[in-house]
Amino acid sequence: MIDEENSVEKPRRGMLDKFETGSESGPIEDRAEREQRLNQLPPGERELAHENARLADLCQYFAQQKMDIPADILDRIGRLPKCGPQERIRSLVSINQALMEYLNRVGSGPQLWQ
DSSP, rough: OHHHHHHHHHHHHHHHHHGGSSTSSSSOOOOOHHHHHHHHHHHHHEEEEEEHHHHHHHHHHHHHOOOOOHHHHHHHHHHHSSSSSHHHHHHHHHHHHHHHHHHHHOOOOOOGGG
């Protein structure tokens, strides 16, 4: 039975290898390389990818600063998978703008973030 589980696990890991650092779909630390890859996408996909990247950057910033994302914005993010591509782009633009406005409102003092 253990052999059967291992045989199932190996292909799954193999499918996810493309998301490892340095692979074709893995994280890209160099912003210039990321922009270059995004710009190679077709126009509709490019805009969606740019907005997703902006949201990822903002989420990473919130995590690094140990800030919570406001609940209403989290709800909006949670509804993204139900949106079609164009609606998702519009929603992402709105969410990213709301996050930036929130950051602007709370200022730069860490005492406000806790």
